[in-house]
Amino acid sequence: MIIRKQGFARAGLVGNPSDGYYGKTISFSVRNIRAEVVLYETPELEIQPNTRDHSVFPGIAALAGDVRQFGYYGGIRLLKATIKRFYDYCRDQGITLDDRNFTLRYHTDIPSQVGLAGSSAIITACLRALMAFYGVSIPRHIQPSLILSVETDELGIPAGLQDRVIQVYEGLVYMDFNRELMERQGYGSYEELDPALLPPLYVAYRTDLAEGTEVFHNDIRSRFNRGEPAVVEAMKFWACLADKVKACLLKRDWGKIGPLLDSNFDKRREIYKISEGNLRMVEAARSAGASAKFSGSGGAIVGTYPDEAAYRKLKEKLEAIGIKVFKPIIVPEPEKAHA
DSSP states (O other): OEEEEEEEEEEEEEEOSSSTTSOEEEEEEEEEEEEEEEEEEESSOEEOOOGGGOOOOSSHHHHHHHHHHHOSOOSHHHHHHHHHHHHHHHHHTTOOOOSOEEEEEEEEOSOTTSSSOHHHHHHHHHHHHHHHHHTOOOOTTTHHHHHHHIIIIISOOOOOHHHHHHHHHOSEEEEEOOHHHHHHHSSOEEEEEOGGGOOOEEEEEOSTTOOOHHHHTHHHHHHHHTTOHHHHHHHHHHHHHHHHHHHHHHHTOGGGHHHHHHHHHHHHHHHSOOOHHHHHHHHHHHHTTOOOEESSSSSEEEEEOSSHHHHHHHHHHHHTTTOEEEOOOOSOOGGGOOO
């Protein structure tokens, strides 16, 4: 039996830049791009490398180019850490796993390090494959925390629950990471919304501006932990925006959403150091009549547009400066739905 499981990219529509600040956010899954894990039974346990796991190069320039595109680490460490955490979870829960081995390989077309949650998509796909192979059921609200622990506990990568929640739940989700709630139960309140409530959206990204989350969030988190007023107030501001956008969605008051997304980025610009290339991408999108904000940690944006003429103008302006633009697929066709 061959098991194939996927984890999709995600875009943060509005709210906190990360969810380790006890805030609120709304995110949606992006089914256009994904990570896929293939798993099948074999005599020994083997993890097969992907193109992101090269260790042999034709020359030094090729090595440098590979590092620029994918960083110093590929996907194998993510898979190894996921398997280990899955094993630990089953052991702690008293779940006995069958004495079987498997070969696992992965593929992803999510661009690396542009804030579309490519790493957690690989982990999500891997966890789904392991659950299917061993016949283990893990409560859905627990899965994001388990996926998060792969990166934070096993690999020491700073991360939050937002990406993992939307990649587990998929669709469109409003998340409230209230401190009391998080401390009491270990996870937030996750409310699934109807994606049909969304206005016309686009996602755009460029890889030459890739900026890993480990670097991007470090200073803000320490400033938040020190209680720096500007950062603390920004987190409250973004949480309030999430509530405002949710209210607009429920009323289908689409005209107000674009300016709220713009204000999300404008507040971010006040406390973050943002590269000129990223600013140019946002400004180009806005000059075409679209709203624009980062989808995550930088390198990709998300926004609304008023009509098809504006979308064509948006594509023309952004593609002229090397940025890929597309309309996100959020809901699967019925025949393509997966477990």
